[in-house]
Amino acid sequence: MPEEPKTARGRRTRERIVVGAAGLIERQGVEATSLDQVLAAAEASKSQLYHYFADKQALVRAVIAWQAASLVEGVEEGLSRIDSWASLDAWFETLVAHQQAMDCHVGCPIGSLAAELADTDEAARQDLARAFDSWAAHLRTMLDRLRERGLLTPGLDTEQPAYAVLAMIQGGLLLAKTTRDPERLRAALVAVGGYLRSLAPPS
Amino acid sequence: MPEEPKTARGRRTRERIVVGAAGLIERQGVEATSLDQVLAAAEASKSQLYHYFADKQALVRAVIAWQAASLVEGVEEGLSRIDSWASLDAWFETLVAHQQAMDCHVGCPIGSLAAELADTDEAARQDLARAFDSWAAHLRTMLDRLRERGLLTPGLDTEQPAYAVLAMIQGGLLLAKTTRDPERLRAALVAVGGYLRSLAPPS
Numbered sequence: 001m002p003e004e005p006k007t008a009r010g011r012r013t014r015e016r017i018v019v020g021a022a023g024l025i026e027r028q029g030v031e032a033t034s035l036d037q038v039l040a041a042a043e044a045s046k047s048q049l050y051h052y053f054a055d056k057q058a059l060v061r062a063v064i065a066w067q068a069a070s071l072v073e074g075v076e077e078g079l080s081r082i083d084s085w086a087s088l089d090a091w092f093e094t095l096v097a098h099q100q101a102m103d104c105h106v107g108c109p110i111g112s113l114a115a116e117l118a119d120t121d122e123a124a125r126q127d128l129a130r131a132f133d134s135w136a137a138h139l140r141t142m143l144d145r146l147r148e149r150g151l152l153t154p155g156l157d158t159e160q161p162a163y164a165v166l167a168m169i170q171g172g173l174l175l176a177k178t179t180r181d182p183e184r185l186r187a188a189l190v191a192v193g194g195y196l197r198s199l200a201p202p203s
Numbered sequence: 204m205p206e207e208p209k210t211a212r213g214r215r216t217r218e219r220i221v222v223g224a225a226g227l228i229e230r231q232g233v234e235a236t237s238l239d240q241v242l243a244a245a246e247a248s249k250s251q252l253y254h255y256f257a258d259k260q261a262l263v264r265a266v267i268a269w270q271a272a273s274l275v276e277g278v279e280e281g282l283s284r285i286d287s288w289a290s291l292d293a294w295f296e297t298l299v300a301h302q303q304a305m306d307c308h309v310g311c312p313i314g315s316l317a318a319e320l321a322d323t324d325e326a327a328r329q330d331l332a333r334a335f336d337s338w339a340a341h342l343r344t345m346l347d348r349l350r351e352r353g354l355l356t357p358g359l360d361t362e363q364p365a366y367a368v369l370a371m372i373q374g375g376l377l378l379a380k381t382t383r384d385p386e387r388l389r390a391a392l393v394a395v396g397g398y399l400r401s402l403a404p405p406s
Contacts, residue, residue: 028322029319115310116232118310118380119308119380120232132378160394164390167375167394168367171371177318178331179336183363186363187366187370188366188374190367191394195397198397199397
């Protein structure tokens with residue numbers, strides 16, 4: 001039976017396997033990634049792998065958890081600084097700049113996993129839905145802050161706007177990755193910025 | 204050498220293979236779809252397959268062309284009827300209703316192909332980028348019509364707004380498919396509708 005690592009060394013081995021798998025999956029997708037490739041990338045043995053993961057599906061779920069945690073950590077920090085339209089636009093620009101720096105490869109790891117797995121792996125779909133919900137909750141906290149500062153209409157329910165921002169980021173990243181043009185992401189973010197401004201109190 | 208079908212019967216065989224492959228790929232992705240599965244779904248022989256397609260990659264490109272053509276045909280018809288905010292909202296509602304009817308499975312076939320192939324198959328990526336560009340061009344024609352009718356600011360360049368609509372549809376479909384909740388798509392479409400209205404001439 002697979003188990004949680006009991007020692008620091010065990011935790012490092014498990015993490016090396018997950019990070020190695022995450023990198024391969026980010027570049028080539030889940031289905032195209034074999035366990036042999038993961039072992040080579042992580043410099044781990046088959047017995048180490050099966051010590052921590054029952055099968056490939058279990059490893060994939062660990063990769064989703066790892067990607068979701070990294071993402072939420074990054075997003076949380078960026079979002080916590082947004083308290084004005086200018087700081088929102090600046091955050092959007094960091095997303096565009098990141099895509100430019102990556103030549104628009106990869107896009108969003110959670111989005112790519114969702115596109116590949118939502119219809120074929122129900123447990124993974126649920127994990128990914130929770131990752132999106134968690135990301136949307138952080139966006140909502142940010143939008144609530146803008147509302148408290150008087151930038152959005154008092155009493156506005158920010159749940160749907162938060163999912164709209166997330167949808168725009170996902171769609172913009174997918175278009176940017178497919179066309180290799182970061183302007184597609186910028187167009188999406190400019191639009192969602194315009195939408196949010198349209199929710200400002202009447203001046 | 205693979206060749207184009209010369210007879211009506213040949214065209215039907217080739218189409219049966221492409222449609223069979225498209226259905227499998229829609230449900231499980233490119234990497235998870237084997238040529239043997241395609242042959243079984245299309246009730247075709249290996250020699251028929253290789254008569255028309257050099258390899259799996261060539262078949263995948265034919266599937267992309269077929270999906271892009273079906274999509275643009277459907278989109279073109281729906282968009283041609285939009286000449287007011289009410290008819291735009293009605294079109295958005297048909298997209299949400301379609302997802303509801305499908306229990307939010309599948310999403311957008313072109314979007315799913317793009318998410319899977321953009322970083323691993325350069326020829327497919329270019330085909331998919333062209334499919335997105337063609338879709339955006341149809342959205343642009345629709346937005347130009349709204350502008351000519353006085354609903355958008357005179358002289359507005361509709362290129363980026365068209366890509367924003369496409370990004371919102373893609374992102375909304377991905378969230379709906381992952382969370383199995385069509386409201387996520389509706390939130391995205393409401394947002395892009397609000398953005399477009401914010402581009403109306405000052406009243």
